[in-house]
Amino acid sequence: MEQITQYIQADYAILAAVLYCLGRVLKAVKKFPNQFIPLALTACGIALACLSAVSRYGDYANWAAALFEGLVQGILCTGLAVYLNEVLSHRGHSGGSGKKDDDKKE
Secondary structure (H helix, E strand, C coil): HHHHHHHCCHHHHHHHHHHHHHHHEEEHHHCCCCCHHHHHHHHHHHHHHHHHHHCCHHHHCCHHHHHHHHHHHHHHHHHHHHHHHHHHHHHHHHHCCHHHHHHCCC
């Protein structure tokens, strides 16, 4: 996890939390297929990161640099949000409920 976070700039760190929450909301929507949640999060992450980069356009030499940073940071933040979701969901399954282990024994 430390390897991922060293590439995400501090300005975009909140985006990973926003994308995680958005993913939980999409998971709760029954009509939205689970298989498309990562794709939707990627699109939202790229759009929000590009919007953030373009809003700080004065820091960049040209639009291409701002959009490239937004693209890369959006993908990284989406990866972090999906990774966080996987870690939390797997921790919950093996954390002590034992349901999976009990089913295998019987």
